[in-house]
Amino acid sequence: MALANQILDYAAVQTWVSGLREQWGEEPSDLDVRLAVLRRFCEFVERDPDAVIAESCREVEGGKRIRIKMRRHYTEKIAEFQAALPGDARAQGRAGNTVRSFFIHNGIFMQAGLAE
Amino acid sequence: MEFKEVVGRRRSIRFFEPDKPVEREKIQIILETARLASCAVNAQWLRAIVVERDKLPPEKLSQLKTPVAALTLDLAPVHIYFFVDLGVVNRIKGSRLKELVDAGALAPTHGWSHKFVDDFVYPQILEPMTRNREGYLAAACADAGGAVHNALLAAFDEGLGACLNTPNPMLTRQVFGVPEDWISLWVMLVGYPAESWEAGGQRPRPPFEELYFEGEYGTPFRRDAAVVEKLKAAKMIQAPAPLPGRREEIRGLAERLGLPE
Numbered sequence: 001m002a003l004a005n006q007i008l009d010y011a012a013v014q015t016w017v018s019g020l021r022e023q024w025g026e027e028p029s030d031l032d033v034r035l036a037v038l039r040r041f042c043e044f045v046e047r048d049p050d051a052v053i054a055e056s057c058r059e060v061e062g063g064k065r066i067r068i069k070m071r072r073h074y075t076e077k078i079a080e081f082q083a084a085l086p087g088d089a090r091a092q093g094r095a096g097n098t099v100r101s102f103f104i105h106n107g108i109f110m111q112a113g114l115a116e
Numbered sequence: 117m118e119f120k121e122v123v124g125r126r127r128s129i130r131f132f133e134p135d136k137p138v139e140r141e142k143i144q145i146i147l148e149t150a151r152l153a154s155c156a157v158n159a160q161w162l163r164a165i166v167v168e169r170d171k172l173p174p175e176k177l178s179q180l181k182t183p184v185a186a187l188t189l190d191l192a193p194v195h196i197y198f199f200v201d202l203g204v205v206n207r208i209k210g211s212r213l214k215e216l217v218d219a220g221a222l223a224p225t226h227g228w229s230h231k232f233v234d235d236f237v238y239p240q241i242l243e244p245m246t247r248n249r250e251g252y253l254a255a256a257c258a259d260a261g262g263a264v265h266n267a268l269l270a271a272f273d274e275g276l277g278a279c280l281n282t283p284n285p286m287l288t289r290q291v292f293g294v295p296e297d298w299i300s301l302w303v304m305l306v307g308y309p310a311e312s313w314e315a316g317g318q319r320p321r322p323p324f325e326e327l328y329f330e331g332e333y334g335t336p337f338r339r340d341a342a343v344v345e346k347l348k349a350a351k352m353i354q355a356p357a358p359l360p361g362r363r364e365e366i367r368g369l370a371e372r373l374g375l376p377e
Contacts, residue, residue, distance in 0.1 A: 020377065024363055028377075071183075090374065097376035104376060111187040112375055114134060 001046040007039050010049040012106050019105030037098040044081045045074075053106045066108055074103065075110065120352035122273045127315040129277030131369050132191040132307030142274040143194060146306070149270035153263035157242060158212035162260040162301075163199040165292050176291050185281040185303070187375070192305035196267070197288055200260045202253070203297035205246050210238035253299065260301055268304065277309035310369060317357030 007013055013035070021027050028034060042049055056070045082096030096112070103110045117125070143166055150162060169177065169192065181189050189195065210233040213222065222228035246252050264280065271278040285300035309315065325336030347353040370377050 024367070024377070068183075093374045097370075097374065100376040109183060110376075111183065113186055114190040114373065 001043055003039060003042060003048055007035050007049065012049040012053040013038065016102045016105045020101070034098045037095045038102050041078070041081050041099045045077050049102070053108065056103065056108045064107070071108060071110065117273050118350065120347065120350040122269050124318070124352040124354045125313060126269060126272045127319065128279035129309045129311065129315055130188055130279055131310040131373070132193065132277060132305070133310045134191050134193065136193065136308045138194045138276060138306055138308070142276060143306070145274055146196070146267045146270045150263040150267035153266040155263065156255065156259050158216055159204050159208065160212070161200045161202070161204055161256045162263045163201050163298060165197045165199070167195045167197065169193050169195060179287050179291055180283060182281070182284055185283070188279065188281065188305050192307045194306040196304040196306060197283065197292060198260065198264050198301040198304065199294055199298040200256050200301050201298050202246070202256060203295065205242050210234065210242060213237060257299070257301060264302055264304065271304070271306055276306055278304050278306045280304055310373070311365060314359055316362040316365070317359040318354040319357055
């Protein structure tokens with residue numbers, strides 16, 4: 001599934017990029033690479049970035065809740081995604097972490113665990 | 117290390133050297149320090165199970181992970197699971213209080229005797245307390261919590277890093293097969309810090325006067341600047357977080373350990 005818009009047009013991507021800027025005090029020098037990884041992931045799960053984040057949480061009285069089942073689903077999808085990428089384990093892990101970072105800066109708490 | 121400096125250097129360490137083992141002696145020192153903590157009625161509610169991460173079957177390690185503590189459980193080579201033994205008060209029935217009488221810690225000067233313990237303290241105070249589940253749980257957990265904090269300071273005194281996490285209480289009890297009346301309290305993750313000992317600086321705290329009062333609620337306990345300076349000199353009050361270079365340190369750790377930014 002190709003994305004309908006430019007990846008930076010999605011609100012969740014803008015939130016991610018501004019979160020990275022805020023956290024690290026600068027825009028990552030390899031932002032284009034990160035955006036390309038996220039685009040590939042979105043194609044992999046056949047969802048656009050906003051849909052991925054929207055699916056991962058729900059509105060309840062008093063605020064947002066993370067959908068635990070969906071987070072587990074996407075945790076597994078990230079693992080599948082990175083395992084299917086070319087390159088060594090380190091490069092695969094970096095790509096997976098790029099996607100995790102997208103979730104994290106959108107408020108979806110996620111931990112990577114240590115690489116085997 | 118001097119006491120005040122130990123207090124000042126304690127931080128919740130969340131980056132551990134995953135493959136650097138912790139000496140068994142240091143773990144014993146941590147536990148010995150917990151055992152010597154102040155304890156109401158000398159009941160000793162605290163129990164601990166020490167786990168070397170790499171000796172734990174992977175499926176058990178995986179069961180113990182919570183969403184918030186999955187990574188730190190992977191990183192820390194030693195986990196100390198702390199429990200509160202709620203059954204202890206009705207098992208010992210005041211006998212440890214009588215040991216305090218025998219040891220001269222509780223004396224007739226303050227109204228204490230074996231008979232007072234046997235006739236009044238246990239049957240009229242302690243045993244009924246255990247039937248008020250909510251109040252008893254709060255008291256026992258608060259008491260055991262103090263002992264855990266002793267242990268936490270000991271870890272730093274030994275040059276280690278540590279942090280406390282809340283494990284899943286049901287799973288923890290199941291994995292370790294503890295008695296029915298043990299309540300899961302905290303897991304202390306222990307190891308050598310992968311981050312600098314400063315870990316970005318002393319953590320922010322609310323203003324002193326907002327927390328502590330004098331004589332009555334609403335009258336802040338006056339904070340003497342000279343005392344603050346003295347504590348700075350003793351390294352108890354240290355440079356606040358974030359220290360310069362913390363971002364770079366975290367980035368370096370993320371890169372080295374393969375973690376997301």
